[in-house]
Amino acid sequence: MSIQNEYLNGLMERVVKRDPAEPEFHQAVREVLTSLAPVANARPELIREGVMDCLVEPERTIKFRVPWEDDKGNIHVNRGFRVQFNSAIGPYKGGLRFHPSVNESIIKFLGFEQTFKNSLTGLPIGGGKGGSDFDPKGKSDAEVMRFCQSFMNELFKYIGPDTDVPAGDIGVGAREIGYLFGQYKRLSNEFTGVLTGKGLTYGGSLARKEATGYGLCYLADCLLKDGGKGFEGSTVVISGSGNVAIYACEKATQLGGKVVAMSDSNGYVYDKDGIDLPLIQQIKEIERGRIKEYAQRKAGAEYHEGCVNIWNVPCDIALPCATQNELPLEGAKALIQNGCFAVVEGANMPSTPDAMDALQEAGVLFAPSKAANAGGVAVSALEMSQNSMRFSWTFQEVDDRLKTIMTDLYHNAAQAAERFGMAGNLVAGANIAGFLKVADSMLAYGLV
Ligand code: NDP
Numbered sequence: 456m457s458i459q460n461e462y463l464n465g466l467m468e469r470v471v472k473r474d475p476a477e478p479e480f481h482q483a484v485r486e487v488l489t490s491l492a493p494v495a496n497a498r499p500e501l502i503r504e505g506v507m508d509c510l511v512e513p514e515r516t517i518k519f520r521v522p523w524e525d526d527k528g529n530i531h532v533n534r535g536f537r538v539q540f541n542s543a544i545g546p547y548k549g550g551l552r553f554h555p556s557v558n559e560s561i562i563k564f565l566g567f568e569q570t571f572k573n574s575l576t577g578l579p580i581g582g583g584k585g586g587s588d589f590d591p592k593g594k595s596d597a598e599v600m601r602f603c604q605s606f607m608n609e610l611f612k613y614i615g616p617d618t619d620v621p622a623g624d625i626g627v628g629a630r631e632i633g634y635l636f637g638q639y640k641r642l643s644n645e646f647t648g649v650l651t652g653k654g655l656t657y658g659g660s661l662a663r664k665e666a667t668g669y670g671l672c673y674l675a676d677c678l679l680k681d682g683g684k685g686f687e688g689s690t691v692v693i694s695g696s697g698n699v700a701i702y703a704c705e706k707a708t709q710l711g712g713k714v715v716a717m718s719d720s721n722g723y724v725y726d727k728d729g730i731d732l733p734l735i736q737q738i739k740e741i742e743r744g745r746i747k748e749y750a751q752r753k754a755g756a757e758y759h760e761g762c763v764n765i766w767n768v769p770c771d772i773a774l775p776c777a778t779q780n781e782l783p784l785e786g787a788k789a790l791i792q793n794g795c796f797a798v799v800e801g802a803n804m805p806s807t808p809d810a811m812d813a814l815q816e817a818g819v820l821f822a823p824s825k826a827a828n829a830g831g832v833a834v835s836a837l838e839m840s841q842n843s844m845r846f847s848w849t850f851q852e853v854d855d856r857l858k859t860i861m862t863d864l865y866h867n868a869a870q871a872a873e874r875f876g877m878a879g880n881l882v883a884g885a886n887i888a889g890f891l892k893v894a895d896s897m898l899a900y901g902l903v
Contacts, residue, residue: 457489458485462502467485483564485808510893513539516538516559519535521602537585537610537614538562539619546620548569549583550622553589553590564804569832572825575829578833578836583619587606589606607635607639611643616649621649622651629654632653648838651663652838653838660847662853663838670857671801672706673857686707686710690715691770691772693714694717694765695718695719695801701732701740719746721762722747722759723761723762723765724750724756725768767789769795770793771795774800779803783809787814795819798814799822800824800828802824823885826864834856837856872884875887
């Protein structure tokens with residue numbers, strides 16, 4: 456789809472020309488600018504005052520080397536990033552990703568998306584993202600600890616509980632957050648809520664671990680109900696088997712769905728009887744193993760090499776929860792052909808643009824990641840509130856707040872789409888609703 460505003464078209468061209476080697480960032484910006492064209496047409500001051508130009512440029516990008524020593528005494532040097540994208544409505548907030556694929560384009564796209572997502576939660580948090588091309592897979596705990604400490608030795612200069620509050624993402628779970636938080640505390644001589652996703656013994660929030668997956672299903676439930684459908688009696692396919700996928704599986708099952716397939720970056724398992732979640736958790740969370748072991752231990756389950764083929768498994772509801780661009784056009788076509796009626800994105804930008812277009816054109820109910828996976832950051836913001844109050848809410852209290860946030864978010868996005876003549880288009884609605892709060896704050900500051 457093209458951008459229906461001449462100025463925004465030119466802006467898109469400038470974004471590509473300025474950083475030609477950043478395809479993921481271009482993809483994220485193009486999707487948002489396409490949705491924002493009707494808003495820019497209705498409110499020309501947003502262009503005149505430079506809001507649109509500022510929106511696509513991070514406030515600050517920090518890039519640093521991370522030297523660390525392995526167990527054999529060899530020295531390795533990785534690259535660290537923190538993109539502080541937009542602080543118009545609160546301190547920068549967004550996860551850290553440790554994965555060999557990490558580069559500036561990926562961190563910029565994630566930070567850009569995070570700005571709108573955080574705004575959509577209704578909570579006072581700006582957008583940021585960071586990470587490293589370090590691969591925690593196959594490393595000992597001691598190696599991961601040394602890497603995290605070295606990473607924090609540099610990052611700590613730029614973050615703080617009222618400045619920038621990182622969290623986890625791919626490859627950064629409870630273990631990594633513990634090492635990072637410990638090093639920050641050591642360096643700063645302060646015990647503050649500078650990271651979220653912390654362990655429960657040192658300031659973490661109940662329900663944070665579950666928040667993204669649960670929130671995804673709460674939003675999916677709203678979308679399904681509006682479309683006259685539901686989880687009850689539905690067959691569900693979930694890609695990934697990490698933090699988001701595991702708790703999406705738990706909640707989808709609680710809501711009456713049957714999850715029949717999950718994956719990792721090597722392949723997927725199909726279990727016609729429904730995925731045995733405790734077994735997945737044992738393999739992935741405790742043993743840090745591969746998903747193919749599931750089929751070796753569970754009678755009747757099949758393992759298939761190649762994660763992208765998971766979309767060929769017939770289902771009613773698909774929840775892509777692994778990584779960006781993991782659901783290509785061929786996958787979308789297979790889902791449509793097999794009668795899938797809803798795709799709700801748990802990972803960030805998992806559908807390629809042509810896949811997203813095909814799903815929407817086929818009338819599949821579709822919720823984009825910046826709306827659907829906002830539950831994680833929402834509960835991270837609740838963790839910040841609890842840290843500030845030096846107080847903890849119960850699991851039930853946090854979960855209730857999460858449900859309310861996701862329900863409100865869904866309705867706000869749906870109403871924004873309707874207001875700008877795109878009823879039913881949650882992609883546009885989420886982009887517009889997330890944008891307006893940030894844009895109006897930027898205008899109020901007179902900083903552009
Ligand atoms: P984890 O590291 O816990 O899990 C990632 C999962 O995705 C693993 O199963 C991994 O498999 C799989 N995976 C990674 N790369 C690929 C690939 N190229 N193809 C197929 N599978 C792949 O990460 P999270 O669950 O935390 O994050 C998943 C997604 O959700 C990311 O896009 C993240 O940005 C997004 N997200 C996460 C939030 C959170 O709270 N954690 C909040 C909002 C969004 P393997 O083990 O083989 O690497």
